[in-house]
Amino acid sequence: MRQSEKIEGEVMFKDLPVDVGVVYEGERIRSKEMFVEFAGPKSFGAELAQTRRMDEIQDGKITIIGPEITEMKEGGRYPFAILVEVAGEKVEKDLEGILERRIHEFINYVQGAMHLNQRDAIWLRVNKESRKKGLTLNHIGKAITRLFKAEYPFIEKVQVTFITDESKVKEFVKKAREIYGERDARVRGIKEEEVDKFYGCVLCQSFSPSHVCVITPERISLCGAISWLDGRAAARINPEGANFEVEKGNLLDPIRGEYEGVNKVVEKRSGGSVKRFFLHSIFSFPHTSCGCFEAIAFYIPEVDGIGVVTRDFNGLTPFGIPFSTMAGQAGGGVQISGFTGIGTEYFRSKKFFQADGGYNRLVWLPKIFKERIKDAIPPTLYDKIATEETAPDLKALKEFLQKVNHPITERWKEKVPAAVPQMAEVVEAKNEAKASERPEVVAPVALPTAMVPAAGGIKIILKNAKIYAEKVIIVRREEKK
């Protein structure tokens, strides 16, 4: 049992106008119910946890830079930043990443407050009901201050700053991105072969009960917020907590990245739902995805290539669907061949989907993201990877790849590989998933054109289909002679 669960129901939040507890963690706030919204896809923001010297901060101090909720209009949307500063004799800088990730969970304990995602992708809502009871940012600050101190008794001081002033949030986001970059860079250069342990995380099981993150030095968590070093720091301070050691065990497949120890842990921690993980492939047994992935890697059967769409991309993938629809299909802790959530730092991994062909298999990226990670992409491939501009749909994608002579075109001359997942498998896997494992925002399977190959010379083409069936059974009708 986690420390934070024990504190539920205790008197520590009696002075707040709303309840605070684990019970509210899964609470969703839809746009109809919301009073105000902070950051998110239509605005911007970031969160940071920073360690300080004892004399640098004041315990319990909560500062709001910009308007408080009391000064906001119903339905408003504001840029937003959260800075949590902590101090204590035993507080180590190495813990910043892990403490930062808990902001998400602790804000979600507050009744009527919803926090999604992490780092510069945060998205918060406060509902009308809690606002009516008097909930303010100051109260949320008080709640997270107390939760941090209860969960990590070695933290002696916590100071929280919320920023809602647009220009100040802008400055904050810029600084935060530099800090994220420095944090991510620390782990670059460490290889999976050089370490004897990986780390696991089950923080997202409150939303995706069968999801387990396995974090290696060459595969950052899919939320992008927990690196191997962060996992190690967290497991050291509380080995029984949500972050734990994963003994690698025997290496079963060095290319796909399959380890006996990883499989064992994944099976145990997923309650038996997932039995194998290929850490460096999106086919067959890919890493599961909860809902807070920074990006989704997806197989494109029509060109036998892999595309990646990032959370901040508002346009359409070549399938004609946006990130949000694909997130509904790929998330929820269900293992689906051909889809996996990734942290964007994984693009810098030497093992980047190495079992599938690595960068030689990458055919599509949002333009802005492609520019952002230019230095990670092999220079000879950079111009050969399509974007929404050069390939807005599947037909254009195929033509583009042909025109630039992308290495994928070599594969077209060979036979279709055995590991190619079919959309039918995707549909079946989603339908088999228990309702409780699905993310809250489940989009129906709605690929613009899903081809379901079937034996017997028939082909079913579903155009802009929305499939709600529990099961689809296709039976050949005997012709009467």
Ligand code: SF4
């Ligand atoms: S996405 Fe993975 S690493 Fe990140 S908080 Fe969730 S379970 Fe942990």
Ligand SMILES: [Zn+2]
């Ligand atoms: Zn998650």
